[in-house]
Amino acid sequence: MKEWSRKVYVELPRPCEEDHRSMQKRLLAALRDCGSFYTGDSQSVFSHVVRDEADIRIRPAVLNDCLAICEQADWQVTASLGFDGRVWELLALEPGDTAAQHYGLCADLGSTTIIMELVDLNTGETLASESVFNPQIAYGDDILTRIFYTKDHPERRRELQEATAKGFRKLMVQLSKETGVDTRKCNILTVAGNTTMMHFLLGLDAFGVFQSPYAVQTLEPEVCRGAELGIPVQGFVYLCPAMENYLGGDIISGMLATGLPDREEISVFLDVGTNGELVVGNQEFLLAGAGAAGPALEGGSVRTGMRAENGAVDSVTTENGRLKAHVIGETEAKGICGSGIVDLLAELYLNGWIDLRGRFQEAEIRTEESRDEDEKEKLRIPGLKKLPMRDAASEKDMEYAIEYAQGLYFYQSDIDEFIRTKAAAMTMVEYMMNLIGLGMEDVGRFYVAGAFGTHIDKESAVTIGMYPDIDRDKIISPGNTSLQGAKKLLLDRSLTEKAEEIIERMQYVQFGAVEEFIELMRAAQAIPHTDLQRFPTVERRLLERQAAKAEK
Incomplete structure (x- = not known):
């Protein structure tokens, strides 16, 4: 396997009159000659020899701190290196041997939710996983609204890019709190997401995703520095490549996962x-x-639809001829999510309460208006009720709806959609x-x-x-094969x-x-x-x- 990130413990010779090489030369030579890499097994190391000093780059900003760290650590230090897609780069020095503390991040950048995992790169173990709603939602619930918001407005693209980065930063903080690991010291973050999400993260115009001839800005972006994107990892960010405008890196990542x-x-x-x-x-x-x-399918466009979170009806069964809803969090029902909708439609159909076209069968259900207290217990399910349509222009614009939980209705138009x-x-x-x-x-x-x-x-x-x-x-x-594939890429x-x-x-x-x-x-x-x-x-x-x- 090839790594994105390496942590190498080295013992550097002190400078003296006989050896007054520059700090840069001293570090490169030590990494070239030593190069033992921790694998997670205290009894096992493997060696890698850098054959050419040019294989590793050291930027002045990192070099500036090296002398103080080496003197503090008696010239016994651990080098953190990251691969930028072409060459290795020294990202940081730490005092002592910290090769056993080697971590990376992977993420699924969804239009609704961002999920991130902290992974021990020595063992491949996922230490923690966190999720947040994508802050882009503030600019539109659906992707198309966000695309049009940023069209011809570079400053709005920067807004959306910063909002996306904010989501990543929040996740890093949460993971650090949960594990005690400083996620800012990670050398690599791998990300999988659809083509639009990729553009928003990079601050690129995403209108080509939507408009023919679908000539997008990029399908295979270069490896980026985290700092360029406002994501405070000390190393790099790799985005899984996409295939087309509507077939993104999340699907390619899914291919790797399965x-x-x-x-x-x-x-x-x-x-x-x-x-x-x-x-x-x-x-x-x-x-x-x-x-x-x-x-x-995700609960969107349904009048009482919602995401799969506390308060959402996530499953529906029939018991004694009546609908029985299960609510996430065992709380009062607030709406219904995708899995609950599938169950509800299946039960309505199997019980003959809707036909193959999805139309309510009044003779089977009866309406609330026709029942009385004596008949109430004879009803198979809560009665059918006529309620105003979503965009009703007058009192005549009514449609049937059925109560699947207390005070919550599923409409004929919901079924049709x-x-x-x-x-x-x-x-x-x-x-x-x-x-x-x-x-x-x-x-x-x-x-x-x-x-x-x-x-x-x-x-x-x-x-x-x-x-x-x-x-x-x-x-x-x-x-979540998008996240699973991102983890495979990380390792x-x-x-x-x-x-x-x-x-x-x-x-x-x-x-x-x-x-x-x-x-x-x-x-x-x-x-x-x-x-x-x-x-x-x-x-x-x-x-x-x-x-x-x-x-x-």
Whole structure:
């Protein structure tokens, strides 16, 4: 493996009349001749010889402190070195042998959340993980709003860059408090994020991500100094490269995390959020694509939708013919997040309370207006109620909504939006499989990445047609693969070459330019699909629920 960061203990000869080499020469010679690197095992060291003094650069700002540190430490010091993408650089000297305290940072820069881990580079162990909401949210909940905010305004790009850096600084402080490690002494931070997030972090104009011909500022940025970005690590920041405007470094990082490009079996990798990113392939081919999915999958655009945090309904079941909601933090329900929405729609469908189009079935539910106290306990679920539409222009603009928790309603328009969103995601998969002439039965693994995939119930997702009806063991929720890949890159610099190789192998499909995509998506705008035979296990569950209802 190749490292980004090294800590080397050296014992320097004192200057004397016979040896009056400069401090720079003295340090370079010691690093060249000694170069023992701590591996985490007190009984094991490995040697690295710097063959040319030019392999290491020492800047005057660092050199300025070296004499005082050497004299304080009796010329026994530890050198911290970082790789800037081309050569090694001496970043700092510390008194004594501190090679065992060697740490790095990795991060997933999401549009909603930034997650950072502190990693022991000697052992590969993650010491702590922290997350914060991305401060960019103050400039718009969605990425497009932020892009337009910064368009033609360099000063606003600087605002957004500083806001992003502020998020990183906050995480570093939190990690230091939790572990007692001074994160400012880290020599390397690896970051994975989508193409827009990459531009915002670098302070670049991101409008090319959105506008044809999608000629963005960069897809493979140079290694940066942390100080350039307002991130106070003493070393460098590496950003995982992107493939296209809508297929970012977070997906390439996901490829490294899952190992999909090296497998014999054909796998599908789906990252669902406001946008949907997809990779289908194996060690022989890689097809990649991206397109708009919609914020509904993350709770966005839903009237009472919210992120998966305390107060969010994250799962829904049916008990004694009524809906039962679970709330994160066991507190009073404030709204519903993506996994809760999937459960809710699955229960509504299986109980016959909505049809395959997602339309409320009044005869099955009955309305609140038609019930009385004697009938109340006979209702299968809280009654259907007519409420004003989101942008109601008059009192006549009403729509049905159903109460899924005390005082919280899910509207017909919410269902419609969610069905369109899940249809977009699954149509991407269907189109790619058609393109290679294979069916879902040919898939060995179906990865659903990200926080949404981690918390969603597989059966509910299959029921509404968001996941294919395949062996559930093939459906894998690997978690935050963007962060996992960033950690792999942190521990092994040679994976930067692997990332570039993956990008070279990928063939990219822009779903927005596919003529038949809309037609395919219409067919998927049903629960689970207009062709129920594609979902035999859902059909079976539907019949079981109907039989159970008839018995009662």
